[in-house]
Amino acid sequence: HRTRYHLFLGRQNVTGPDIIFFWVARMIMAGLEVMGEVPLPDGSKRRGVDDVVPFRDVYFTSIVRDTEGRKMSKSLGNSPDPLDVIAHYGADALRFTILYLAPLGQDVHYANEKCEMGRNFANKVWNAGRFLLLNKEQLGSAPSAGTVSGGGTKAASAGSKGPGHSALPEDHLDLADRWLLSRLHSTIGELTSSLERFEINQAAKILYDFLWHDFCDWYVEMVKGRLYGDEPEVAKRAVLNRAIGIFDQSVRLLHPFMPFITEELWQHLAPRTDGESIMIAAFPRKEDRWIDKKTEEEMAFVQHAINSVRNVRGELSVPPSKDIELVIRFSDAGREKIIEKYLRYFQRLARVTKIQQLKNGEKPHHSASAVVDGGEIFIPLEGVIDLDAERERLRKEIAHTQRMLDSIQNKLANEHFVGKAPKEVVDREREKLGHFRANLEKLQKHLAEL
Structure with a gap:
């Protein structure tokens, strides 16, 4: 009995919702019925429900369906060959996409094209790693005097070494570093909480947002300014080593979701010995002392302001x-x-050379503006663009947009079209109508500002 039933008790059971009665319920009932007289592995008597029920948590995986909601099957011919998908998009891309699309308790409506999201994310992470490694080759990686914990736990097994596990350079910290360290540890906390609640798709989204937006879109760009600026070499090495250490922690978080690309990157972030693997490296832990919500809120405001300035630059062809x-x-x-x-x-x-406060409450002449968190940011345009040429361009764009808007309005006013066309076609036209209206308002606003 000790050998046969040693593995009877477990904590979780992962299965499909279509066999709740055939498998899950019967296992529980069978345990209640027959396991009471079977001793525990140590020979003691089973005394309560916890000793006879085979598991405490049951996680029901999503059923993968096609875009029409049909269960995938060979007879319907709607089931793609996973090996073909992997050959085209990559194993990590397929794996991450399915996890990202699978909300707890709901089915996945799958199409191969959705794997583009996973592939793009894998490319984003890979390119960030390449950027750090290329700069590491150029600058080298000298140890720094001060260190800051990277959030891991010391492990006796292989994989416990490398930058970012036990310490990151603490010298030459700036606002961007403190912000990202706060975001890293906030992300570790949010991710751990989601995993403990079995919210796998939410965990995937947390990682996606942190790595794509916080690390790649913002922190890497901020780091470039320091690496390619006029700071001393020792400061540049500290900045780079800290960035590599944070990236090390990030790929450890991502590894359960994208095992292949993270293993490959992690092996190159620091010298490794035979047998070291990210699979057995310590999983990062949240350290509350590095979480600074005030700095995160300030950086969120700065990001909104910079994005607003960038948008105006793009819309006015600066x-x-x-x-x-x-x-x-x-x-x-x-x-x-x-x-x-x-x-x-x-x-x-944002290529800004000077920032000054508005005097006398008068808006600068020939300037574009953006509203940011209840305030205004003005961009004087004289000498920046050809104002006459820009006015003419805007007038032509307004006329074109107005024609497109009129065409869609006429189509939607046609009762025959609305009554006969498929619902998704009508909805798409209404969505285009809103898009052209918003564009027209934006163009008219910019013309008035000029």
Whole structure:
């Protein structure tokens, strides 16, 4: 009995919802019925429900269906060959996409094209790793005097070494570093909580947002300004080693979701010995002392402001190489101080050379504006773009957009079209109508500003 029933008790059972009665319920009932007289592996008597029920948690996986909601089967011919999908998109891309699309208790409506999201994410992470490794070759990786914990736990097994496991360089920390360390440990906490609640798709989204947006879109760009700037070599090495250490922690978090790409990257982040693997490396742990919600809130505001400036530049065709100035007006003086504190990031990420506060309450002539958190940011355009040419371009764009808008309005006013066309076609036309209306309002606003 000790050998046969040693593995009877478990904590979780993972299965499909279509066999709840055939498998899950029967296992529980059979345990209640027959296991009471079977001794535990140590020979003691089973005394309660916990000793006879085979598991405490049951996780029902999603059923993968096609885009029409049909269960995939060979007879319907709607089941793609996973090996073909892997050959085209990659195993990690397929795995991450399915996990990302599988909400707890609901089915997955799958199409091969959705794997593009997973593939793009894998490429994003890979390119971030390549950037760090290429700079590591150029700068080297000298140890730093000060260190900051990377959130892992010391492990006796292989895989417990490498930058970012036990310590990261603490010297030459700036606002971006403190922000990302806070975001890293906040992410570790959110991810751990989601995994403990079996919210696998939410965990995938947490990782996606942190790695794609926080690390790749923002932190890497901020780091470039320091690596390619005029800071001393020792500062650049500290910045790079810290970035590599944070990336090390990040790929450990991602490894259960994308095992192949993370193993390959992790093996190159630091010298490894035979037998070392990210699979047995310590999983990162949250350290509350590094979580600074005030810094996260400030950086969220700065990101919103920089994105707003970038959007205006793009909409008015301001050349990417052209430097600009900003004039700001906020009722909350604290917002203006934040912008001043983070000026170097506006300079690096939005090509801003000067920021000044609005005087006398008068808007600068020939300037575009953006509303950010209850304040306004003005971009003077004289000398930045050809105002006459831009006015003419905007007028032509407004006329074109108005024609498209009129065409869609006429189509939707046609009762025959609305009554006969499939619902998804009508909905798509209504969505296009809203899109053209928003574009028209934006174009008219920019023309009025000029």
